[in-house]
Amino acid sequence: MLAVDDLAFGFPGRTVGRGVSFALADGEVLCVLGPNGSGKTTLFRTLLGLLAPHGGSIALDGAALGTLARAAIARRVGYVPQAHAGYFAYTVREMVRMGRTAHLGAFAAPSRHDCAVADVALETLGIETLAARPFTEISGGERQLTLIARALAQEAGLLVMDEPTASLDFGNQVRVLERIAQLAARGIAVLFSTHDPDHAFLCAQRALLLAEGRTLALGPPREVIRSDTLEQLYRVTVRIVETEGGAHTCVPSLGQRS
Protein backbone atom coordinates (compact mmCIF):
# COMPACT_ATOMS: atom_id res chain seq x y z
CA MET A 1 0.00 0.00 0.00
CA LEU A 2 2.48 2.61 1.25
CA ALA A 3 6.28 2.23 1.18
CA VAL A 4 8.50 4.96 2.60
CA ASP A 5 12.25 4.58 2.21
CA ASP A 6 14.92 6.78 3.81
CA LEU A 7 12.63 9.80 3.55
CA ALA A 8 13.87 13.30 4.28
CA PHE A 9 11.08 15.84 4.65
CA GLY A 10 10.48 19.46 5.52
CA PHE A 11 9.46 22.84 4.15
CA PRO A 12 11.08 24.48 1.15
CA GLY A 13 14.54 25.44 2.36
CA ARG A 14 14.29 23.75 5.76
CA THR A 15 14.60 20.01 6.34
CA VAL A 16 12.66 18.90 9.42
CA GLY A 17 13.40 15.17 9.47
CA ARG A 18 15.33 12.47 7.66
CA GLY A 19 15.99 8.75 7.53
CA VAL A 20 12.36 7.70 8.01
CA SER A 21 11.49 4.30 6.51
CA PHE A 22 8.42 2.16 6.97
CA ALA A 23 5.82 0.25 5.00
CA LEU A 24 2.12 -0.06 5.59
CA ALA A 25 -0.03 -2.99 4.44
CA ASP A 26 -3.78 -3.07 3.77
CA GLY A 27 -5.79 -3.04 6.98
CA GLU A 28 -2.81 -2.09 9.10
CA VAL A 29 -2.90 0.75 11.63
CA LEU A 30 0.32 2.65 12.30
CA CYS A 31 0.36 5.23 15.07
CA VAL A 32 2.93 8.05 15.00
CA LEU A 33 3.96 9.40 18.41
CA GLY A 34 6.20 12.37 19.03
CA PRO A 35 6.34 15.62 20.95
CA ASN A 36 5.18 18.95 19.56
CA GLY A 37 7.49 20.02 16.76
CA SER A 38 8.85 16.51 16.13
CA GLY A 39 7.67 16.68 12.52
CA LYS A 40 4.53 14.52 12.57
CA THR A 41 2.39 16.93 10.58
CA THR A 42 5.22 17.73 8.16
CA LEU A 43 5.79 14.00 7.60
CA PHE A 44 2.07 13.50 6.89
CA ARG A 45 1.91 16.45 4.51
CA THR A 46 4.87 15.00 2.63
CA LEU A 47 3.22 11.57 2.44
CA LEU A 48 0.11 13.24 1.00
CA GLY A 49 2.20 14.94 -1.68
CA LEU A 50 1.44 18.39 -0.24
CA LEU A 51 5.14 19.01 0.39
CA ALA A 52 7.94 17.80 -1.87
CA PRO A 53 10.25 15.21 -0.25
CA HIS A 54 13.79 16.41 0.47
CA GLY A 55 15.20 12.95 -0.19
CA GLY A 56 14.38 9.25 -0.22
CA SER A 57 11.24 7.81 -1.79
CA ILE A 58 7.51 7.38 -1.23
CA ALA A 59 5.56 4.77 -3.19
CA LEU A 60 1.79 4.32 -3.24
CA ASP A 61 0.62 0.95 -4.57
CA GLY A 62 4.06 0.63 -6.17
CA ALA A 63 3.87 3.98 -7.98
CA ALA A 64 6.25 6.78 -7.00
CA LEU A 65 4.24 9.56 -5.35
CA GLY A 66 5.91 12.26 -7.46
CA THR A 67 4.63 10.70 -10.69
CA LEU A 68 0.97 10.76 -9.61
CA ALA A 69 -1.44 13.63 -10.36
CA ARG A 70 -3.37 15.19 -7.48
CA ALA A 71 -6.55 13.27 -8.26
CA ALA A 72 -4.63 9.99 -8.61
CA ILE A 73 -3.08 10.51 -5.18
CA ALA A 74 -6.49 11.39 -3.75
CA ARG A 75 -7.95 8.10 -5.03
CA ARG A 76 -5.27 6.24 -3.04
CA VAL A 77 -4.82 8.36 0.09
CA GLY A 78 -7.50 10.15 2.09
CA TYR A 79 -6.58 12.95 4.48
CA VAL A 80 -8.34 13.61 7.76
CA PRO A 81 -7.16 16.97 9.08
CA GLN A 82 -7.62 18.15 12.63
CA ALA A 83 -11.22 19.21 13.01
CA HIS A 84 -11.71 22.89 12.18
CA ALA A 85 -14.77 25.09 12.33
CA GLY A 86 -15.05 25.63 8.58
CA TYR A 87 -15.59 28.97 6.91
CA PHE A 88 -19.02 28.58 5.35
CA ALA A 89 -22.10 26.76 6.54
CA TYR A 90 -21.92 23.73 4.25
CA THR A 91 -24.08 20.89 5.50
CA VAL A 92 -22.47 17.70 6.79
CA ARG A 93 -23.75 15.89 3.68
CA GLU A 94 -22.25 18.51 1.36
CA MET A 95 -18.91 18.22 3.16
CA VAL A 96 -18.88 14.43 2.80
CA ARG A 97 -19.82 14.63 -0.88
CA MET A 98 -16.70 16.74 -1.44
CA GLY A 99 -14.81 13.52 -0.72
CA ARG A 100 -15.90 12.36 -4.19
CA THR A 101 -13.93 15.11 -5.99
CA ALA A 102 -11.11 12.84 -7.16
CA HIS A 103 -13.64 10.56 -8.88
CA LEU A 104 -15.31 13.40 -10.80
CA GLY A 105 -14.46 15.24 -14.00
CA ALA A 106 -13.56 18.92 -13.66
CA PHE A 107 -17.01 20.13 -14.72
CA ALA A 108 -19.05 17.41 -12.99
CA ALA A 109 -21.14 17.47 -9.83
CA PRO A 110 -21.58 14.29 -7.74
CA SER A 111 -23.75 11.72 -9.54
CA ARG A 112 -26.40 9.57 -7.89
CA HIS A 113 -23.71 6.95 -7.31
CA ASP A 114 -21.40 9.49 -5.66
CA CYS A 115 -24.21 10.68 -3.40
CA ALA A 116 -24.94 7.07 -2.44
CA VAL A 117 -21.28 6.48 -1.57
CA ALA A 118 -21.33 9.62 0.59
CA ASP A 119 -24.51 8.46 2.34
CA VAL A 120 -22.96 5.06 3.08
CA ALA A 121 -19.91 6.84 4.55
CA LEU A 122 -22.23 8.87 6.79
CA GLU A 123 -23.92 5.66 7.97
CA THR A 124 -20.58 3.92 8.54
CA LEU A 125 -19.56 6.72 10.88
CA GLY A 126 -23.00 6.69 12.48
CA ILE A 127 -23.69 10.35 11.72
CA GLU A 128 -26.47 10.05 9.13
CA THR A 129 -28.78 11.99 11.44
CA LEU A 130 -26.44 14.98 11.18
CA ALA A 131 -26.55 15.02 7.36
CA ALA A 132 -28.59 18.21 6.98
CA ARG A 133 -26.90 20.13 9.82
CA PRO A 134 -24.43 22.91 9.00
CA PHE A 135 -20.83 21.78 9.56
CA THR A 136 -20.17 25.07 11.35
CA GLU A 137 -22.75 24.33 14.03
CA ILE A 138 -21.98 20.75 15.10
CA SER A 139 -19.61 19.77 17.92
CA GLY A 140 -15.88 19.13 17.53
CA GLY A 141 -16.35 15.38 17.81
CA GLU A 142 -19.09 15.42 15.18
CA ARG A 143 -16.86 17.48 12.88
CA GLN A 144 -14.06 14.95 13.26
CA LEU A 145 -16.44 12.11 12.38
CA THR A 146 -17.65 14.13 9.37
CA LEU A 147 -14.09 14.60 8.13
CA ILE A 148 -13.43 10.87 8.55
CA ALA A 149 -16.64 10.16 6.60
CA ARG A 150 -15.45 12.50 3.87
CA ALA A 151 -12.11 10.66 3.62
CA LEU A 152 -14.02 7.37 3.56
CA ALA A 153 -16.20 8.62 0.68
CA GLN A 154 -12.93 9.17 -1.17
CA GLU A 155 -12.68 5.33 -1.33
CA ALA A 156 -8.93 5.44 -0.78
CA GLY A 157 -7.02 2.42 0.53
CA LEU A 158 -5.03 4.53 2.99
CA LEU A 159 -6.25 7.18 5.42
CA VAL A 160 -3.82 9.67 6.94
CA MET A 161 -5.22 11.24 10.10
CA ASP A 162 -3.46 14.15 11.76
CA GLU A 163 -4.23 13.97 15.48
CA PRO A 164 -7.83 12.84 14.97
CA THR A 165 -8.43 12.82 18.73
CA ALA A 166 -7.01 16.26 19.45
CA SER A 167 -9.30 18.56 21.44
CA LEU A 168 -12.04 15.92 21.68
CA ASP A 169 -13.63 14.88 24.97
CA PHE A 170 -12.90 11.41 26.36
CA GLY A 171 -15.99 9.77 24.86
CA ASN A 172 -15.39 11.24 21.40
CA GLN A 173 -11.75 10.15 21.53
CA VAL A 174 -12.85 6.56 22.17
CA ARG A 175 -15.48 6.78 19.43
CA VAL A 176 -12.88 7.99 16.91
CA LEU A 177 -10.51 5.15 17.90
CA GLU A 178 -13.36 2.66 17.51
CA ARG A 179 -13.96 3.95 13.98
CA ILE A 180 -10.25 3.62 13.16
CA ALA A 181 -10.28 -0.03 14.27
CA GLN A 182 -13.48 -0.60 12.32
CA LEU A 183 -12.03 0.91 9.12
CA ALA A 184 -8.89 -1.21 9.46
CA ALA A 185 -11.06 -4.32 9.79
CA ARG A 186 -12.49 -3.43 6.38
CA GLY A 187 -9.00 -3.53 4.88
CA ILE A 188 -8.22 0.18 4.96
CA ALA A 189 -4.71 1.11 6.08
CA VAL A 190 -4.64 3.92 8.63
CA LEU A 191 -1.77 6.19 9.59
CA PHE A 192 -2.57 8.46 12.51
CA SER A 193 -0.74 10.67 14.95
CA THR A 194 -1.68 11.26 18.56
CA HIS A 195 -0.36 12.76 21.76
CA ASP A 196 -1.68 9.88 23.87
CA PRO A 197 0.47 6.68 23.77
CA ASP A 198 -2.52 4.74 25.10
CA HIS A 199 -4.21 5.27 21.72
CA ALA A 200 -1.42 3.25 20.10
CA PHE A 201 -2.03 0.39 22.57
CA LEU A 202 -5.75 0.53 21.85
CA CYS A 203 -5.90 0.34 18.10
CA ALA A 204 -2.50 0.28 16.35
CA GLN A 205 -0.56 -2.76 15.14
CA ARG A 206 2.63 -0.73 15.08
CA ALA A 207 3.88 2.53 16.50
CA LEU A 208 6.45 4.93 15.06
CA LEU A 209 8.18 7.09 17.64
CA LEU A 210 9.39 10.28 16.01
CA ALA A 211 11.94 12.48 17.79
CA GLU A 212 13.25 15.61 16.09
CA GLY A 213 12.34 14.22 12.70
CA ARG A 214 14.08 10.88 13.17
CA THR A 215 12.80 7.42 13.98
CA LEU A 216 13.41 6.62 17.64
CA ALA A 217 11.62 3.28 17.43
CA LEU A 218 9.29 1.42 15.10
CA GLY A 219 7.42 -1.76 15.96
CA PRO A 220 4.44 -3.26 17.80
CA PRO A 221 3.24 -0.81 20.50
CA ARG A 222 3.96 -3.22 23.37
CA GLU A 223 7.56 -3.54 22.23
CA VAL A 224 8.43 0.05 21.40
CA ILE A 225 6.30 2.04 23.85
CA ARG A 226 8.30 1.57 27.06
CA SER A 227 9.21 3.81 29.98
CA ASP A 228 12.67 4.43 28.53
CA THR A 229 11.47 5.33 25.02
CA LEU A 230 8.71 7.59 26.36
CA GLU A 231 11.21 9.29 28.67
CA GLN A 232 13.48 9.93 25.70
CA LEU A 233 10.58 11.19 23.63
CA TYR A 234 8.76 13.41 26.11
CA ARG A 235 11.28 13.93 28.96
CA VAL A 236 8.88 12.76 31.65
CA THR A 237 8.80 9.69 33.86
CA VAL A 238 6.22 7.10 32.81
CA ARG A 239 5.37 3.58 33.91
CA ILE A 240 3.66 1.13 31.57
CA VAL A 241 1.03 -0.82 33.50
CA GLU A 242 -0.71 -4.00 32.37
CA THR A 243 -4.30 -4.13 33.52
CA GLU A 244 -6.17 -7.27 34.61
CA GLY A 245 -7.73 -7.59 31.17
CA GLY A 246 -4.27 -7.66 29.57
CA ALA A 247 -4.48 -4.10 28.21
CA HIS A 248 -1.53 -1.75 28.51
CA THR A 249 -1.68 1.82 29.69
CA CYS A 250 0.78 4.59 30.48
CA VAL A 251 0.88 6.09 33.94
CA PRO A 252 3.00 9.22 34.26
CA SER A 253 4.71 9.98 37.58
CA LEU A 254 4.29 13.61 38.53
CA GLY A 255 7.16 15.67 39.85
CA GLN A 256 9.95 13.38 38.67
CA ARG A 257 11.96 14.71 35.79
CA SER A 258 14.54 12.48 34.25
Next chain:
Amino acid sequence: MSTRGLAYFAAAGALLALVVTAFAVGRYPVSIGELVTLVAAKLTGAPHDLAPNVETVVLQVRGPRVIAALLVGAALAAAGTAYQGMFRNPLVSPDILGVSTGAALGAVLAIFLSLGVLGIQLFAFAGGLAAVALVYGVGTRLRGHDPLLALVLTGVVIGTLLGSAIALLKYLADPTNQLPAITFWLLGSLAAVGPADLAIAAPFALAGLAPMLLLRWRMNLLALPDDEARALGVNTHRLRVVVVAAATLMTAAAVALSGIIGWVGLLVPHAARLLVGPDFGRLLPLAMLIGAAFLLAVDTLCRSVATIEVPPGVLTALVGTPVFLWLFAVSRRPW
Protein backbone atom coordinates in the same frame (compact mmCIF):
# COMPACT_ATOMS: atom_id res chain seq x y z
CA MET B 1 -42.21 24.90 -2.16
CA SER B 2 -38.80 24.67 -0.50
CA THR B 3 -37.06 27.75 0.88
CA ARG B 4 -34.58 27.51 -1.95
CA GLY B 5 -37.24 27.29 -4.63
CA LEU B 6 -39.07 30.18 -3.00
CA ALA B 7 -35.90 32.30 -3.01
CA TYR B 8 -35.39 31.73 -6.75
CA PHE B 9 -39.05 32.33 -7.48
CA ALA B 10 -39.17 35.56 -5.47
CA ALA B 11 -35.93 36.86 -7.00
CA ALA B 12 -37.08 36.11 -10.54
CA GLY B 13 -40.50 37.68 -9.87
CA ALA B 14 -38.91 40.81 -8.39
CA LEU B 15 -36.55 41.04 -11.36
CA LEU B 16 -39.42 40.86 -13.86
CA ALA B 17 -41.42 43.50 -11.99
CA LEU B 18 -38.37 45.74 -11.83
CA VAL B 19 -37.70 45.40 -15.55
CA VAL B 20 -41.26 46.46 -16.36
CA THR B 21 -41.02 49.34 -13.87
CA ALA B 22 -37.67 50.45 -15.26
CA PHE B 23 -39.13 50.68 -18.77
CA ALA B 24 -42.22 52.52 -17.57
CA VAL B 25 -40.70 55.07 -15.17
CA GLY B 26 -38.79 58.18 -16.16
CA ARG B 27 -39.10 61.67 -17.53
CA TYR B 28 -41.22 60.28 -20.38
CA PRO B 29 -43.60 57.81 -18.68
CA VAL B 30 -44.63 54.75 -20.69
CA SER B 31 -47.74 52.82 -19.61
CA ILE B 32 -47.65 49.06 -19.16
CA GLY B 33 -50.27 48.77 -21.93
CA GLU B 34 -47.98 50.61 -24.33
CA LEU B 35 -45.06 48.40 -23.28
CA VAL B 36 -47.05 45.21 -23.90
CA THR B 37 -48.29 46.50 -27.28
CA LEU B 38 -44.75 47.43 -28.33
CA VAL B 39 -43.23 44.10 -27.25
CA ALA B 40 -46.03 42.15 -28.93
CA ALA B 41 -45.63 44.20 -32.11
CA LYS B 42 -41.87 43.67 -32.15
CA LEU B 43 -42.23 39.93 -31.53
CA THR B 44 -44.85 39.37 -34.22
CA GLY B 45 -43.51 41.96 -36.64
CA ALA B 46 -46.96 43.57 -36.85
CA PRO B 47 -47.27 47.36 -37.13
CA HIS B 48 -48.41 49.36 -34.07
CA ASP B 49 -50.05 52.75 -33.64
CA LEU B 50 -47.97 53.99 -30.70
CA ALA B 51 -46.32 57.41 -30.76
CA PRO B 52 -42.80 57.16 -32.29
CA ASN B 53 -41.43 58.64 -29.06
CA VAL B 54 -42.52 55.55 -27.16
CA GLU B 55 -40.53 53.25 -29.38
CA THR B 56 -37.44 55.48 -29.21
CA VAL B 57 -37.59 55.79 -25.41
CA VAL B 58 -38.12 52.08 -24.83
CA LEU B 59 -35.74 50.63 -27.40
CA GLN B 60 -33.02 53.27 -27.81
CA VAL B 61 -32.87 55.02 -24.43
CA ARG B 62 -34.11 52.71 -21.70
CA GLY B 63 -33.43 49.38 -23.38
CA PRO B 64 -29.61 49.55 -23.38
CA ARG B 65 -29.60 51.09 -19.92
CA VAL B 66 -31.82 48.37 -18.45
CA ILE B 67 -29.77 45.63 -20.09
CA ALA B 68 -26.55 47.26 -18.87
CA ALA B 69 -27.88 47.43 -15.30
CA LEU B 70 -28.82 43.73 -15.45
CA LEU B 71 -25.47 42.76 -16.96
CA VAL B 72 -23.33 44.82 -14.61
CA GLY B 73 -25.33 43.78 -11.53
CA ALA B 74 -25.20 40.10 -12.41
CA ALA B 75 -21.49 40.24 -13.33
CA LEU B 76 -20.44 42.01 -10.13
CA ALA B 77 -22.54 39.62 -8.04
CA ALA B 78 -21.11 36.54 -9.77
CA ALA B 79 -17.52 37.74 -9.40
CA GLY B 80 -18.15 38.62 -5.75
CA THR B 81 -19.65 35.19 -5.10
CA ALA B 82 -16.62 33.47 -6.60
CA TYR B 83 -14.15 35.61 -4.67
CA GLN B 84 -15.92 35.31 -1.33
CA GLY B 85 -15.78 31.53 -1.65
CA MET B 86 -12.22 31.46 -2.91
CA PHE B 87 -10.90 33.87 -0.27
CA ARG B 88 -13.06 32.12 2.36
CA ASN B 89 -14.19 35.51 3.52
CA PRO B 90 -17.67 37.01 3.24
CA LEU B 91 -16.30 40.56 3.36
CA VAL B 92 -14.43 40.27 0.08
CA SER B 93 -15.58 42.20 -2.98
CA PRO B 94 -14.69 41.60 -6.66
CA ASP B 95 -12.10 44.39 -6.61
CA ILE B 96 -9.94 42.84 -3.88
CA LEU B 97 -7.21 42.08 -6.44
CA GLY B 98 -7.24 45.60 -7.84
CA VAL B 99 -9.46 45.20 -10.90
CA SER B 100 -11.48 48.36 -10.16
CA THR B 101 -8.46 50.48 -9.29
CA GLY B 102 -6.67 49.26 -12.42
CA ALA B 103 -9.74 50.01 -14.53
CA ALA B 104 -10.04 53.44 -12.91
CA LEU B 105 -6.41 54.22 -13.69
CA GLY B 106 -6.94 53.10 -17.30
CA ALA B 107 -10.05 55.26 -17.68
CA VAL B 108 -8.45 58.28 -16.00
CA LEU B 109 -5.41 57.92 -18.24
CA ALA B 110 -7.66 57.77 -21.32
CA ILE B 111 -9.52 60.90 -20.21
CA PHE B 112 -6.20 62.60 -19.49
CA LEU B 113 -5.05 61.72 -23.01
CA SER B 114 -8.38 63.07 -24.35
CA LEU B 115 -9.36 59.75 -25.93
CA GLY B 116 -12.98 59.16 -26.88
CA VAL B 117 -15.63 57.06 -25.13
CA LEU B 118 -14.46 53.86 -26.78
CA GLY B 119 -10.88 54.62 -25.79
CA ILE B 120 -11.93 55.15 -22.17
CA GLN B 121 -13.74 51.82 -22.13
CA LEU B 122 -10.87 49.92 -23.69
CA PHE B 123 -8.31 51.53 -21.36
CA ALA B 124 -10.53 50.77 -18.36
CA PHE B 125 -10.91 47.12 -19.42
CA ALA B 126 -7.21 46.69 -20.15
CA GLY B 127 -6.26 48.50 -16.94
CA GLY B 128 -8.42 46.15 -14.88
CA LEU B 129 -6.91 43.04 -16.47
CA ALA B 130 -3.36 44.38 -16.19
CA ALA B 131 -3.74 45.29 -12.52
CA VAL B 132 -4.99 41.81 -11.59
CA ALA B 133 -2.29 40.16 -13.72
CA LEU B 134 0.33 42.22 -11.89
CA VAL B 135 -1.12 41.44 -8.46
CA TYR B 136 -1.44 37.74 -9.27
CA GLY B 137 2.03 37.55 -10.78
CA VAL B 138 3.65 39.20 -7.79
CA GLY B 139 1.41 37.62 -5.13
CA THR B 140 1.95 34.02 -6.22
CA ARG B 141 5.73 34.54 -6.24
CA LEU B 142 5.76 35.45 -2.54
CA ARG B 143 6.48 31.91 -1.41
CA GLY B 144 6.44 30.60 2.11
CA HIS B 145 3.19 32.39 3.02
CA ASP B 146 -0.43 31.45 2.83
CA PRO B 147 -1.11 31.92 -0.91
CA LEU B 148 -4.42 33.72 -0.36
CA LEU B 149 -3.02 36.11 2.23
CA ALA B 150 -0.10 36.90 -0.09
CA LEU B 151 -2.58 37.67 -2.90
CA VAL B 152 -4.77 39.91 -0.75
CA LEU B 153 -1.85 41.87 0.68
CA THR B 154 -0.28 42.28 -2.76
CA GLY B 155 -3.67 43.50 -3.99
CA VAL B 156 -3.82 46.07 -1.20
CA VAL B 157 -0.34 47.51 -1.72
CA ILE B 158 -0.52 47.56 -5.52
CA GLY B 159 -4.01 49.08 -5.25
CA THR B 160 -2.52 51.86 -3.14
CA LEU B 161 0.19 52.43 -5.73
CA LEU B 162 -2.37 52.62 -8.55
CA GLY B 163 -4.47 54.95 -6.40
CA SER B 164 -1.60 57.39 -6.12
CA ALA B 165 -1.11 57.23 -9.89
CA ILE B 166 -4.79 58.20 -10.25
CA ALA B 167 -4.27 61.05 -7.78
CA LEU B 168 -1.29 62.28 -9.80
CA LEU B 169 -3.29 62.24 -13.05
CA LYS B 170 -6.14 64.12 -11.36
CA TYR B 171 -3.64 66.68 -10.11
CA LEU B 172 -2.22 67.13 -13.60
CA ALA B 173 -5.57 67.05 -15.42
CA ASP B 174 -7.19 70.13 -16.91
CA PRO B 175 -9.53 71.33 -14.11
CA THR B 176 -12.21 72.72 -16.42
CA ASN B 177 -13.07 69.74 -18.63
CA GLN B 178 -10.91 66.71 -17.76
CA LEU B 179 -11.26 66.75 -13.99
CA PRO B 180 -15.11 66.76 -14.02
CA ALA B 181 -15.05 63.91 -16.55
CA ILE B 182 -12.68 61.94 -14.30
CA THR B 183 -14.81 62.56 -11.22
CA PHE B 184 -17.96 61.58 -13.13
CA TRP B 185 -16.38 58.34 -14.37
CA LEU B 186 -15.07 57.41 -10.93
CA LEU B 187 -18.57 57.81 -9.46
CA GLY B 188 -19.96 55.30 -11.94
CA SER B 189 -23.00 55.74 -14.17
CA LEU B 190 -25.16 53.80 -16.58
CA ALA B 191 -26.63 56.92 -18.19
CA ALA B 192 -24.44 56.95 -21.28
CA VAL B 193 -24.56 53.24 -22.18
CA GLY B 194 -25.59 52.60 -25.78
CA PRO B 195 -26.15 49.40 -27.79
CA ALA B 196 -22.57 49.47 -29.14
CA ASP B 197 -21.07 49.57 -25.63
CA LEU B 198 -23.18 46.59 -24.66
CA ALA B 199 -22.10 44.66 -27.72
CA ILE B 200 -18.45 45.09 -26.71
CA ALA B 201 -18.80 44.36 -22.99
CA ALA B 202 -21.30 41.48 -23.03
CA PRO B 203 -19.07 38.86 -24.75
CA PHE B 204 -16.31 39.39 -22.17
CA ALA B 205 -18.75 39.15 -19.29
CA LEU B 206 -20.19 35.94 -20.74
CA ALA B 207 -16.70 34.55 -21.39
CA GLY B 208 -16.02 35.04 -17.68
CA LEU B 209 -19.33 33.49 -16.65
CA ALA B 210 -18.91 30.29 -18.68
CA PRO B 211 -16.04 28.73 -16.65
CA MET B 212 -17.79 29.64 -13.41
CA LEU B 213 -20.94 27.85 -14.49
CA LEU B 214 -18.97 24.83 -15.67
CA LEU B 215 -16.84 24.64 -12.51
CA ARG B 216 -19.67 25.54 -10.15
CA TRP B 217 -19.50 22.35 -8.06
CA ARG B 218 -15.71 22.13 -7.92
CA MET B 219 -15.44 25.76 -6.81
CA ASN B 220 -16.88 24.69 -3.46
CA LEU B 221 -13.59 22.93 -2.77
CA LEU B 222 -11.76 26.26 -2.83
CA ALA B 223 -13.67 27.21 0.32
CA LEU B 224 -11.80 24.48 2.21
CA PRO B 225 -8.30 24.96 3.63
CA ASP B 226 -5.78 24.65 0.81
CA ASP B 227 -4.22 21.38 2.07
CA GLU B 228 -7.61 19.72 2.32
CA ALA B 229 -8.72 20.74 -1.15
CA ARG B 230 -5.46 19.44 -2.61
CA ALA B 231 -5.68 16.19 -0.63
CA LEU B 232 -9.19 15.77 -2.04
CA GLY B 233 -7.70 15.83 -5.53
CA VAL B 234 -8.01 19.46 -6.64
CA ASN B 235 -5.15 21.29 -8.30
CA THR B 236 -5.98 24.42 -6.29
CA HIS B 237 -3.38 26.58 -7.99
CA ARG B 238 -4.80 25.91 -11.44
CA LEU B 239 -8.40 26.27 -10.29
CA ARG B 240 -7.62 29.60 -8.62
CA VAL B 241 -6.03 30.93 -11.82
CA VAL B 242 -9.20 30.05 -13.74
CA VAL B 243 -11.49 31.62 -11.13
CA VAL B 244 -9.42 34.80 -10.87
CA ALA B 245 -9.30 35.11 -14.67
CA ALA B 246 -13.06 34.53 -15.00
CA ALA B 247 -14.00 36.94 -12.20
CA THR B 248 -11.59 39.57 -13.54
CA LEU B 249 -13.01 39.34 -17.07
CA MET B 250 -16.53 39.82 -15.71
CA THR B 251 -15.64 42.67 -13.39
CA ALA B 252 -13.44 44.48 -15.92
CA ALA B 253 -16.20 44.27 -18.54
CA ALA B 254 -18.72 45.61 -16.01
CA VAL B 255 -16.48 48.42 -14.79
CA ALA B 256 -15.59 49.47 -18.33
CA LEU B 257 -19.31 49.78 -19.02
CA SER B 258 -20.48 51.53 -15.88
CA GLY B 259 -17.50 52.90 -13.96
CA ILE B 260 -17.01 51.87 -10.38
CA ILE B 261 -20.22 50.92 -8.59
CA GLY B 262 -19.40 49.59 -5.15
CA TRP B 263 -21.28 47.31 -2.75
CA VAL B 264 -23.09 45.12 -5.32
CA GLY B 265 -20.34 42.49 -5.41
CA LEU B 266 -19.97 42.51 -1.62
CA LEU B 267 -23.56 42.69 -0.45
CA VAL B 268 -25.44 40.54 -2.97
CA PRO B 269 -23.50 37.26 -2.57
CA HIS B 270 -23.93 37.69 1.13
CA ALA B 271 -27.70 38.04 0.92
CA ALA B 272 -27.95 35.11 -1.50
CA ARG B 273 -25.88 32.90 0.80
CA LEU B 274 -28.21 33.60 3.68
CA LEU B 275 -31.10 32.41 1.50
CA VAL B 276 -29.73 29.23 -0.10
CA GLY B 277 -26.52 28.37 1.76
CA PRO B 278 -22.94 28.30 0.50
CA ASP B 279 -23.16 25.63 -2.23
CA PHE B 280 -21.81 27.46 -5.26
CA GLY B 281 -24.07 25.71 -7.78
CA ARG B 282 -27.19 27.05 -6.05
CA LEU B 283 -25.62 30.29 -4.90
CA LEU B 284 -24.28 31.58 -8.23
CA PRO B 285 -27.58 31.78 -10.17
CA LEU B 286 -29.44 33.35 -7.24
CA ALA B 287 -26.69 35.90 -6.60
CA MET B 288 -26.80 36.86 -10.28
CA LEU B 289 -30.60 37.27 -10.19
CA ILE B 290 -30.44 39.40 -7.04
CA GLY B 291 -27.48 41.40 -8.34
CA ALA B 292 -29.28 42.20 -11.59
CA ALA B 293 -32.47 43.16 -9.75
CA PHE B 294 -30.61 45.22 -7.15
CA LEU B 295 -28.64 47.31 -9.62
CA LEU B 296 -31.66 47.81 -11.87
CA ALA B 297 -33.68 49.07 -8.87
CA VAL B 298 -30.83 51.36 -7.86
CA ASP B 299 -30.38 52.74 -11.37
CA THR B 300 -34.10 53.29 -11.85
CA LEU B 301 -34.23 55.22 -8.58
CA CYS B 302 -31.12 57.17 -9.55
CA ARG B 303 -32.70 58.55 -12.69
CA SER B 304 -36.17 59.19 -11.29
CA VAL B 305 -35.96 60.42 -7.66
CA ALA B 306 -34.43 63.81 -8.40
CA THR B 307 -34.21 66.27 -11.26
CA ILE B 308 -30.52 65.43 -11.59
CA GLU B 309 -29.13 61.90 -11.91
CA VAL B 310 -27.88 60.53 -8.62
CA PRO B 311 -24.66 58.51 -9.08
CA PRO B 312 -25.58 54.83 -8.51
CA GLY B 313 -22.46 54.24 -6.41
CA VAL B 314 -23.75 56.77 -3.90
CA LEU B 315 -27.09 55.03 -3.68
CA THR B 316 -25.61 51.50 -3.41
CA ALA B 317 -23.46 52.73 -0.51
CA LEU B 318 -26.46 54.40 1.10
CA VAL B 319 -28.48 51.18 0.83
CA GLY B 320 -25.55 48.80 1.26
CA THR B 321 -24.14 50.05 4.54
CA PRO B 322 -27.26 49.68 6.71
CA VAL B 323 -28.39 46.48 4.95
CA PHE B 324 -24.99 44.92 5.46
CA LEU B 325 -24.95 45.82 9.15
CA TRP B 326 -28.49 44.50 9.49
CA LEU B 327 -27.64 41.21 7.76
CA PHE B 328 -24.62 40.86 10.00
CA ALA B 329 -26.69 41.53 13.10
CA VAL B 330 -29.56 39.13 12.32
CA SER B 331 -27.55 36.20 10.92
CA ARG B 332 -26.76 33.70 13.62
CA ARG B 333 -24.68 31.38 11.53
CA PRO B 334 -21.18 32.09 10.29
CA TRP B 335 -21.91 32.33 6.58
